[in-house]
Amino acid sequence: MELRDAIYKRQSIRKYTDADVPHEDMLKIIDAGRIAPSGDNSQNWYFLVIRDRALRDKIGETVMAKNEEIALVMDKKDPAKGLRFRKFAKNFMLFAMEAPVLVVVYATNNYPSGYYEYVFAEYPQSEIDKLFVRNPGMQNIGAALENMTLTAIDLGYGSCLMTSQNYAAEELQALLKNEIGFEKEGYFLTTMMPIGVPQEGARSPSKKSLEEICTFV
Numbered sequence: 001m002e003l004r005d006a007i008y009k010r011q012s013i014r015k016y017t018d019a020d021v022p023h024e025d026m027l028k029i030i031d032a033g034r035i036a037p038s039g040d041n042s043q044n045w046y047f048l049v050i051r052d053r054a055l056r057d058k059i060g061e062t063v064m065a066k067n068e069e070i071a072l073v074m075d076k077k078d079p080a081k082g083l084r085f086r087k088f089a090k091n092f093m094l095f096a097m098e099a100p101v102l103v104v105v106y107a108t109n110n111y112p113s114g115y116y117e118y119v120f121a122e123y124p125q126s127e128i129d130k131l132f133v134r135n136p137g138m139q140n141i142g143a144a145l146e147n148m149t150l151t152a153i154d155l156g157y158g159s160c161l162m163t164s165q166n167y168a169a170e171e172l173q174a175l176l177k178n179e180i181g182f183e184k185e186g187y188f189l190t191t192m193m194p195i196g197v198p199q200e201g202a203r204s205p206s207k208k209s210l211e212e213i214c215t216f217v
């Protein structure tokens with residue numbers, strides 16, 4: 001597929017057929033992430049590829065348990081808002097457990113330029129924190145995941161980047177450690193990416209115009 005076609009064909013896919021994604025294709029998809037650019041060539045990513053259905057169900061249950069914990073507190077202030085949060089998790093998180101493959105993305109920090117200098121020069125923490133607003137570590141993860149997304153499309157699959165589960169990130173890390181012994185020193189869960197053959201009919205929201213997002217001088 002032409003690169004331009006893959007870029008313009010891409011949509012977030014939230015419904016998948018039962019068709020499998022063979023291991024060889026998953027290797028190609030992860031390999032496309034592996035060669036992505038990263039600040040300081042830090043390659044601060046690690047991919048956990050989950051096919052196990054029971055484990056994916058437990059991931060869904062873990063997020064929903066945390067969701068319920070938060071929603072119960074919200075209910076006390078405004079039950080409608082609590083309900084909305086519950087629906088959000090069902091619509092924008094649980095679908096991922098139905099894909100044949102779920103990639104769980106871990107990352108470690110890629111410290112911004114100036115970080116060590118600020119620390120050495122004893123700049124206030126508030127100034128150090130500001131460096132992380134432009135967080136290069138997370139920009140690296142975005143680059144790797146876009147490579148993977150476009151490669152998946154090229155191979156006939158669809159996917160969706162997901163961060164909405166991250167309010168349960170620590171619980172998920174604990175689950176994966178307890179269930180399969182997975183943990184990686186200094187790494188934390190950042191993103192999930194279901195991959196599978198898309199069902200027809202995915203719809204994407206409209207995009208801003210070029211004029212709104214760009215200035216030429």
Ligand SMILES: Cc1cc2nc3c(=O)[nH]c(=O)nc-3n(C[C@H](O)[C@H](O)[C@H](O)COP(=O)(O)O)c2cc1C
Nearest residue numbers: 011012091092093160161162163164165203204205
């Ligand atoms: C960093 C990031 C996080 C996202 N998290 C979620 C998510 O948790 N759940 C979900 O259903 N979609 C998620 N999306 C998909 C966006 O909702 C989607 O990209 C956006 O609505 C535009 O639609 P399109 O991807 O079909 O063009 C995420 C996308 C990005 C880039």
